[in-house]
Amino acid sequence: MGRFAVIGAGTMGSGIAQVAARAGFDVVLRDVAPEYLDRGLTTIAASLDRDVKKERLTPAQKDEILARIHPTTELAAVKDAEIVVEAIVENFAAKAALFSELDALTRPEAILATNTSSISITKIGAVTKRPTQVIGMHFMNPVPVMPLVEVIRGRATSDATTNAILELGAKLGKTCLIANDFPGFVSNRILMPMLNEAMFALYEGVATREAIDGIMKLGMNHPMGPLTLADFIGLDVCLAILDVLYEGFGDPKYRACPLLRQYVAAGWLGRKTGRGFYEY
Numbered sequence: 014m015g016r017f018a019v020i021g022a023g024t025m026g027s028g029i030a031q032v033a034a035r036a037g038f039d040v041v042l043r044d045v046a047p048e049y050l051d052r053g054l055t056t057i058a059a060s061l062d063r064d065v066k067k068e069r070l071t072p073a074q075k076d077e078i079l080a081r082i083h084p085t086t087e088l089a090a091v092k093d094a095e096i097v098v099e100a101i102v103e104n105f106a107a108k109a110a111l112f113s114e115l116d117a118l119t120r121p122e123a124i125l126a127t128n129t130s131s132i133s134i135t136k137i138g139a140v141t142k143r144p145t146q147v148i149g150m151h152f153m154n155p156v157p158v159m160p161l162v163e164v165i166r167g168r169a170t171s172d173a174t175t176n177a178i179l180e181l182g183a184k185l186g187k188t189c190l191i192a193n194d195f196p197g198f199v200s201n202r203i204l205m206p207m208l209n210e211a212m213f214a215l216y217e218g219v220a221t222r223e224a225i226d227g228i229m230k231l232g233m234n235h236p237m238g239p240l241t242l243a244d245f246i247g248l249d250v251c252l253a254i255l256d257v258l259y260e261g262f263g264d265p266k267y268r269a270c271p272l273l274r275q276y277v278a279a280g281w282l283g284r285k286t287g288r289g290f291y292e293y
């Protein structure tokens with residue numbers, strides 16, 4: 014695969030663009046406003062600087078990687094891409110509108126991938142005329158560090174598309190593992206109930222936030238405690254995923270903790286807003 018496009022220059026989109034450019038791809042990075050692109054490029058430069066400091070990249074290599082990323086606000090700039098990875102807001106209507114535009118705009122053989130963390134790949138594919146070429150590529154945050162891409166096959170996704178994405182993932186230096194298209198796929202179906210349970214433990218006064226996180230970190234060897242991780246992911250994102258699980262399975266075990274709902278209503282969305290379960 015040659016030309017690579019990423020739609021959305023937020024945390025995930027900029028991370029995906031960085032990994033692709035580092036693997037040697039030319040990357041079109043599209044967002045709706047120049048300030049979002051600037052923020053994304055600043056994040057990428059800071060992340061590459063860590064590797065320069067650790068002498069895993071030379072300053073010249075860093076510049077070459079940055080030069081392979083082509084920021085744009087024009088959606089039409091993705092028209093020659095062979096693979097488009099969407100990483101916009103986690104909202105079905107927004108993704109559906111974008112995929113229908115991408116379907117009209119891109120070459121017929123292009124693969125349209127989504128980094129959605131919980132929206133149905135089958136539903137996204139169905140808004141296009143190429144559902145066999147629509148697939149989930151669920152990267153993990155922080156994208157440059159985490160080795161996994163969860164590859165999600167929609168009902169209609171073809172073997173050829175899946176194989177092309179497995180090949181691409183390997184070129185990006187990631188391990189791809191395949192899941193089928195059910196709510197939360199594998200990663201969030203298992204992760205979110207654990208984070209939710211930690212929130213219930215806090216809500217019910219079982220322990221302090223520090224104790225809950227410390228017990229899971231030191232006792233289970235998790236890199237971050239569950240409340241710290243929820244703040245890192247974003248509490249709005251956690252709530253949206255839990256709601257997808259709750260609605261998709263109709264099972265009360267996925268009911269979001271009322272404390273989470275209240276924090277989101279208060280605008281305490283975690284690290285990105287300076288306050289969540291912790292203050293930043």
Ligand code: 3HC
Nearest residue numbers: 060063067130152153154155157158159201236237242246
């Ligand atoms: N860019 C590049 N490198 C980065 C980085 C970034 N943004 N953030 C951290 N790193 C690198 C550091 O340079 C360091 O590299 P080194 O060990 O090779 O020198 C390494 O990662 C460790 O970083 P730090 O020493 O600064 O900090 P930690 O040891 O605390 O690690 C962490 C930070 C990697 C974020 C670790 O805490 C962690 O793995 N946390 C859990 C992350 C996780 O679970 N992510 C998945 C979230 S769920 C998700 O994304 C799915 C969605 O659908 C919700």
